[in-house]
Amino acid sequence: MLFVIIAGGYLGFKTGWQGYSVKGGYFPKGINGVLSGSATVFFSYIGFDAIACTAEEVKNPKRDLPWGIGLTLSLCCAIYMMVSVVIVGLVPYPVMDPDTPISTAFIENGMHWAMYVVSTGAILSLCASLLGAILPQPRIMMAMARDGLLPSYFEAVNQTTQVPVRSTVWTGVFAAALAFFMDVSQLAGMVSVGTLLAFTMVAVSILVLRYAPPDEATDPVFLQDQTEIKEYERRRKAISNIVLICFGSLILTSGASARFLPVYLQYIACIVGGLLLLCSSVLLSHIDQYNGQSNFGNSGGFLCPFVPWLPILCITVNIYLLINLGLGTWLRVSVWLLAGILIYIFYGNAHSKAAKEGRAYTQIGSPTRETI
Incomplete structure (x- = not known):
């Protein structure tokens, strides 16, 4: 990211920011285009929620979690905005390859070697993306298993590291399958x-x-x-x-x-x-x-x-x-929501701790003000 900002900024001032010379400038599709694009790339900002999932592993969560989330979001937003400003200004947006926009911006300005730097950085950044995906979800599954919403199989943690190994393995398997087929x-x-x-x-x-x-x-x-x-x-x-x-x-x-x-x-x-x-x-x-x-x-x-x-x-x-x-995205999400609803109906509703406590409460009888 720093390479893109520094090298791209140098190229931009050298070439005169060609991307901003086209009709529409920084907002060629208007505010609606910006908001539609923001909805699609919103997944770029989801890594910060992994911080909240580590509350049990932090010495002072009341102090550290708010600071961690705030600083992470501020830093990511600043870097993402600077990269966007630089890349959009380097070349006109119709010239960009939607799959490799950053590499295209440097190639169009004659810096072919920068493509390898950007590609290497993109591959290495997968480690950070993997950490953001593999850290919170297993802990969420572990918490749901503790509450009885999922089978107790996912509740087990390693006695030495206190890491939910089973949930982590299954999270990785499902994530890899989705990435392969979709x-x-x-x-x-x-x-x-x-x-x-x-x-x-x-x-x-x-x-x-x-x-x-x-x-x-x-x-x-x-x-x-x-x-x-x-x-x-x-x-x-x-x-x-x-x-x-x-x-x-x-x-x-x-x-x-x-x-x-x-x-x-x-x-x-x-x-x-x-x-x-x-x-x-x-x-x-x-x-x-x-x-x-x-x-x-x-x-x-x-x-x-x-x-x-x-x-x-x-x-x-x-x-x-x-x-x-878009409708297509909502249809695909609806399939996952339906799967979650079915799991809750046929398993979670009967095995959850809240349901068991409610049944026990019903058997004992509701308290009255006199009994209290």
């Missing part, structure tokens, strides 16, 4: 869908944890005084507004992306979705939040700032990117 562009789209869906769920979860955390839930059966009734109403309003925010974002982004619709229908969808999103966001911002330190799953460490506005922005942008990934 096209890279298809895999990139599928990974981007999964990543954006996960990030959207995280943003929604932040809103839920701040306004209606599970450990603070109020049972309507026990409502007797005004304080409990007000708390129940506050939670109900918060959840309702969060749901409306999601629907408003979906309607707004669908209207902005549906090029096949008449223009007036696009405007109507954008106006309706925008008003729904704005009104529900304002209403949610006026509802009192919990302290945050007592929220479910929080141990007093890092707390997301600018809530609810930052998660709402994240939800809206992610949904827009998801819509622009």
Whole structure:
């Protein structure tokens, strides 16, 4: 990356940045083209989530994980943007080979030897990509096996290294099979869908944890005084507004992306979705939040700032990117989602710890206020 930035920058100033002389400059396809491309290459930013999966192996996760994620994202974004600025400016975009754009940019400027440097760097970078893929997924499978959502076979760890060996092996086998049988562009789209869906769920979860955390839930059966009734109403309003925010974002982004619709229908969808999103966001911002330190799953460490506005922005942008990934990508992802649903229905639902605790709770009987 540093070689591309330095050598490409030198060539750009030497040749006069030919790529920016074409019509359209840095945005030849407009903002919609940039956003569509961003949705496809979003998989480039998924490596940072591996940091969060190492929480059990870090001495001070409350301090180290936020710093690690923040610094990693900042550094990657800065490097990726500088590489994009340099490469797009070296040659006009129609000249670039979509499969090898960086090598093409140097070859078109007479630096044929740079192609070998770039190719060597690309091969070596596969090690980093492999680490980003092989580190978090086995630990996720191990955690799911501990909860009973997957067979206990995946729960086993090496006694010496404490590494989930079985999950790691099977993750590698499936990853290799997918890479062998599927096209890279298809895999990139599928990974981007999964990543954006996960990030959207995280943003929604932040809103839920701040306004209606599970450990603070109020049972309507026990409502007797005004304080409990007000708390129940506050939670109900918060959840309702969060749901409306999601629907408003979906309607707004669908209207902005549906090029096949008449223009007036696009405007109507954008106006309706925008008003729904704005009104529900304002209403949610006026509802009192919990302290945050007592929220479910929080141990007093890092707390997301600018809530609810930052998660709402994240939800809206992610949904827009998801819509622009295309029907073919969604059909392929639907097959994987269906497989996951079937595994949950026929195995996870019956063997999960939560289901077993629920059945035991039902057999004992629900507690009443008198028994409590």
